[in-house]
Amino acid sequence: METARVLDIFKEITRIPRESGHEGPITDWLCKWAQEHSLAFKRDSTGNVLIIRDAAPGKESVPTIVLQAHQDMVCEKVAGFKFDFSKDPIPYVIKDGWMIAENTTLGADDGIGIAACLALLEDSAPTGRLECLFTISEETGMDGAEALEPGFFDGKTLINLDSEDEGQLFIGCAGGLNTNIKFSVRRTAPISGFKTLQCTISGGIGGHSGDDINKGRANTVQLMARFLYSQLGEGFRLVSIDGGGKPNAIARECQAVVSVADPAAFKKAFSAFASDVKDEFHTTDPSLSFECAAVKPALEPLGRKAGERIVTSLFASPHGVYAMSQDIADLVQTSTNLASVRTSKGQVEIVTSQRSAAQSERRAMAAKVRANFEGAGAKVRHMYEYPGWNPNVHSKILKYTVDAYRRLFNTEPEVKAIHAGLECGLFLQKFPGLDMISFGPTLRGVHAPGEKLELASMDKFVALLDEVVRKFE
Numbered sequence: 001m002e003t004a005r006v007l008d009i010f011k012e013i014t015r016i017p018r019e020s021g022h023e024g025p026i027t028d029w030l031c032k033w034a035q036e037h038s039l040a041f042k043r044d045s046t047g048n049v050l051i052i053r054d055a056a057p058g059k060e061s062v063p064t065i066v067l068q069a070h071q072d073m074v075c076e077k078v079a080g081f082k083f084d085f086s087k088d089p090i091p092y093v094i095k096d097g098w099m100i101a102e103n104t105t106l107g108a109d110d111g112i113g114i115a116a117c118l119a120l121l122e123d124s125a126p127t128g129r130l131e132c133l134f135t136i137s138e139e140t141g142m143d144g145a146e147a148l149e150p151g152f153f154d155g156k157t158l159i160n161l162d163s164e165d166e167g168q169l170f171i172g173c174a175g176g177l178n179t180n181i182k183f184s185v186r187r188t189a190p191i192s193g194f195k196t197l198q199c200t201i202s203g204g205i206g207g208h209s210g211d212d213i214n215k216g217r218a219n220t221v222q223l224m225a226r227f228l229y230s231q232l233g234e235g236f237r238l239v240s241i242d243g244g245g246k247p248n249a250i251a252r253e254c255q256a257v258v259s260v261a262d263p264a265a266f267k268k269a270f271s272a273f274a275s276d277v278k279d280e281f282h283t284t285d286p287s288l289s290f291e292c293a294a295v296k297p298a299l300e301p302l303g304r305k306a307g308e309r310i311v312t313s314l315f316a317s318p319h320g321v322y323a324m325s326q327d328i329a330d331l332v333q334t335s336t337n338l339a340s341v342r343t344s345k346g347q348v349e350i351v352t353s354q355r356s357a358a359q360s361e362r363r364a365m366a367a368k369v370r371a372n373f374e375g376a377g378a379k380v381r382h383m384y385e386y387p388g389w390n391p392n393v394h395s396k397i398l399k400y401t402v403d404a405y406r407r408l409f410n411t412e413p414e415v416k417a418i419h420a421g422l423e424c425g426l427f428l429q430k431f432p433g434l435d436m437i438s439f440g441p442t443l444r445g446v447h448a449p450g451e452k453l454e455l456a457s458m459d460k461f462v463a464l465l466d467e468v469v470r471k472f473e
């Protein structure tokens, strides 16, 4: 298999619309491609496609390899750039060793994976049986992987071609779930003599609750709870607390409205707290900003006990890394994200999310969060659980791939796992015992205009894939 051929096929793919949820044209194209090459294929009702190449003579006893890529791409363009992802070919240039889409996403994530599969299927080198699986809507919730029927493919070994760093082999990912908390609250009449203040903490870097959870960044909801906890007492009432955004983001801002007996003392304490926290986060979050000012009350204060239960349980809530992997250096094994809090008249809602490659640890983490908030009188629900892929450092396909990498490049690949979700977790749930690995060429800026593919890494990626598939037995 030649890099030039993989790139030619990829260039063809850049002309086919394939936005997540609208994969029809690429799905049809893949089926037609299989027909034209006289290869058996099937397509399920969601649009997942499997193309099959039988073993070459003499290779019948080689175990089947499943090669997998996703059909869809993230469609983003520069504001004002006239472009229609539903029909226009992706414009790209070749510059300084990179293939770049300057004003749109390139779709090398994961078009390059599709192209590599097709190039292998049409290659004349004898291999065992190959099953090429093309899933839909990976980017928007892994709907294709989620909908896969058990038995859709036969292979017990799968190579996922959706990784973005040449030289890195991925052997695991985290599963996750959300744990949502609801406090039902009653409000009391305003207390005479108390003044209403609004405090804001903003300017946090935030980031992804999987990839960035170990970077020591400020969680502004947690910080606000920490400050409010220091102010609990007869002279304090909570009115509202609102902060954070998506369940998978670290909270970048938080705002609390309070009713207090001594506003001057409260403000003084807040500014002392601000200077402590700025010190603590001077490296990871140098732009944290703190404000506290009088406001007109929009809501009546919560009862003292209710406010204390909410502040105390938010303060006590775990957040961040809980355990590191015992097998892979620097890999977060288990974590939780105190993602957001929202106050309405009769309710305070808190959203948290937990991740771990190990289901038991993920559920224990979620139970710990539940225990904390249930103890404070909240209703707690776990939801949206998805499975992980616990790394197996003794995997057979890993051994073949590492050996091939050493032979070809005379150097060691990095063996890694990620603390975020991959389709592989879902495959493992449907196909227990599946032995998997994920690798790919180097991509930068994926999911945003300017996405680019490093051409030098393509040669190594293609050589590695070719070597592994030809030598596997």
Ligand SMILES: [Zn+2]
Binding pocket: 070, 109, 110, 138, 162
């Ligand atoms: Zn992808």
